[in-house]
Structure formats: structure tokens, C-alpha cells
Amino acid sequence: QVQLVESGGGLVQAGGSLRLSCAASGRSFSVYAMGWFRQAPGKEREFVAAISRSGGRTDYADSVKGRFTISRDNAKNTVYLQMNSLKPEDTAGYYCAAKLAGTSWYIGLSGYEYEYWGQGTQVTVSS
Numbered sequence: 001q002v003q004l005v006e007s008g009g010g011l012v013q014a015g016g017s018l019r020l021s022c023a024a025s026g027r028s029f030s031v032y033a034m035g036w037f038r039q040a041p042g043k044e045r046e047f048v049a050a051i052s053r054s055g056g057r058t059d060y061a062d063s064v065k066g067r068f069t070i071s072r073d074n075a076k077n078t079v080y081l082q083m084n085s086l087k088p089e090d091t092a093g094y095y096c097a098a099k100l101a102g103t104s105w106y107i108g109l110s111g112y113e114y115e116y117w118g119q120g121t122q123v124t125v126s127s
Contacts, residue, residue, distance in 0.1 A: 001026050001027060001116070002024050002025065002026040002027050002029070002032060002098050002116050003024065003025045003026050003116075004022055004023070004024055004096050004097070004098060004116055004117065004118035005022070005023050005025075005118055005119070006020060006021065006022050006094065006095065006096050006118045006119065006120060006121040007020070007021050007022075007023070007121055008020040008021050008121060009094060009121030009122045009123045010122075010123070010124070011124045011125075011126065012086055012123075012124070012125055012126070013125070013126050014086060014087055014088055014125055014126065014127050015085060015086065016086050016125070017082070017083060017084045017085075017086065018083045018086065018123060019080060019081070019082050019083070020036070020080065020081040020083065020094055020096075020121060020123070021078055021079075021080055022034070022036075022078065022079045022080075022081075022096030022118055023076075023077060023078050024077045024078070024079075024098065025077065029074055029077040029078075030053055030054075030074040031053060031100055031101065032053055032098040032099060032100060032101060032116075033050065033051065033052055033053050033098070033099050033101035033106050033107050033108055034050065034051050034053075034070075034072060034079040034096060034097065034098055034099075035047065035048075035049065035050040035051075035096065035097045035098075035099075035107070035108055035109075035111075035114060036048040036049045036050070036070060036079075036081045036094060036095070036096055036097075037094070037095045037096075037097060037111055038090075038092035038093065038094045038095065038123075039092055039093050039095070040091060040092040040093075043092075045095075045111055046061065047061050047109055047110065047111070048060070048061055048064055048068065048081070048094070049061070049064065049068055049069075049070035049081060050070065050107040050108055050109060051070045051071070051072055051079065051107065052101065052104060052105055052106060052107050053101045053104055053106070054104045054105075055071065055072045055074070056104065056105070057105050057107055058070050058107070059107055059109060063089075064083075064090075067083065067084050067085045067086075068081060068082065068083050068084070069081070069082040069084075070082075079096060081094070081096075083123070086123075086125045087125060088125045088126065088127045089125075090123060090125050091123060091124050091125050092122075092123060093120040093121070093122050093123075094120060094121055094122075094123055095117055095118055095119075095120045096117075096118045097111065097114035097115075097116060097117050097118070098114060098115065098116040098117075099113055099114045099115050099116075100115065
């Protein structure tokens, strides 16, 4: 089992940047594929980005490609989401998630694939 704690959210103006962190504790972090998801009020949860357990494979939602970067530091048990050129429509609660991955190349694009979730961190982008 793994416990996940997000941090780094806040209020930022449009065009600004934030870096979210997700610290994991528990079982060895490097066996988990990781993902970031977000949910705005009244909307469904949506996929943002995912990274394989080795960090060698990543994928992004079309809405954030070129602006967001997911990365991980297995030595620090942490996954990051660097968010640049933020837009008001990026406003949401951001959640990291973990899935025990059987292969080094696996990434999960659906929230249903993930087994563990953090409590979330709020990102608000003002116009």
C-alpha cells in the first residue's frame, strides 16, 4: 500500500506557473506508475498526465500538452507536475494517483486504473 500527499497548489494569475508535488510513503515508490488528474466543480474528473514507473514514458491530455510536464524522482519518492502558461480553465482540484505496475512501460490514462489517491491540492488561476 502507498500513501500520497499532494502539495504546491495555490492562486496564480493567468500565464503563471506552479509546480505540484506528490510525496509517496509506504511500499517502494518505483513499482508504481503515477498519474495526475483534476476535477473542477460540477465537472467530471479528467486525466492530466501520467508517467511510467521508470519515468521513461509519459503522456498528457491534449489540453495541457506543451504546457505541463510530469516527472518523478524515485530516490525522493515524489512525482511532480510542472504547470506553465496556466489558464483560468486549469482551475481545479489536482489529484495524484498510483498504480502498481507490472511493466516498466505501463502508464494509466483512466482514473479507474489507479488504486491509490491523494487528498488533492487546489489550483486557482485568475484571469
